[in-house]
Amino acid sequence: MSTDNLAIPEDFSAFLYxxxxxxxxxWSKDPKTSxxxxxxEEWIYGAKWIGLTDxxxxxxxxxxxxxxxxxxxxxxxxxxxxxxxxKIEHADEDGxxxxxxxxxxxxxxxxxxxxxxxxxxxxxxxxxxxSPNGVWLKALGGKARFRGRKKGPNHAMVSGSTxxxxxxxxxxxxx
Numbered sequence: 494m495s496t497d498n499l500a501i502p503e504d505f506s507a508f509l510y511x512x513x514x515x516x517x518x519x520w521s522k523d524p525k526t527s528x529x530x531x532x533x534e535e536w537i538y539g540a541k542w543i544g545l546t547d548x549x550x551x552x553x554x555x556x557x558x559x560x561x562x563x564x565x566x567x568x569x570x571x572x573x574x575x576x577x578x579x580k581i582e583h584a585d586e587d588g589x590x591x592x593x594x595x596x597x598x599x600x601x602x603x604x605x606x607x608x609x610x611x612x613x614x615x616x617x618x619x620x621x622x623x624s625p626n627g628v629w630l631k632a633l634g635g636k637a638r639f640r641g642r643k644k645g646p647n648h649a650m651v652s653g654s655t656x657x658x659x660x661x662x663x664x665x666x667x668x
Contacts, residue, residue, distance in 0.1 A: 505564055505567060509568060509572055510571060512572065513571055513572055516542070517540070517542065519531075520533050536579060537575070537577070537579070540575045540576055540577055541576050542572050542573070542576075543573055543574050543575065543576055544570045544572065544573050545569045545573045545600065545601070546570075547566075547570070549600075549601065553569075557600075557611060559611070569600070572597075573597070574596075574597040574598065578593035578594055579596040580592070580593055581594060
């Protein structure tokens, strides 16, 4: 990428379109024949950004119970993901294995990965609090107990609830 014409727009949407143009231009140069100092990797050669429509963004918000800020919605409309997955090579006992993984997660296709990342904060805190040597601040009072031993995380927390409805304080002796 040359340093010519690198005036970065100040307007956020204009910046996103500028970034799209610059990255797609960089990815359009064949790494096998490019003479530049910086070459894209072969797997990303020819890649294009795929944006989402407002209806698709609304559907994603409903599906995952999330709310995107206007700036994030603009990002999703312009630079949501690219049209291919990253190819990762590694060796195992059978030889070279090539795996594909999302370079940018696709909110319409990468359901398993997105749910895993959305569940991670609650799952991590839940495990810290409910494990035998769990973390619980004295300032919070008696340690909460989890009502009904569930194996999975409390998805009500992930879906935006700030209530700890599934937790209860231990009984106070003598009451």
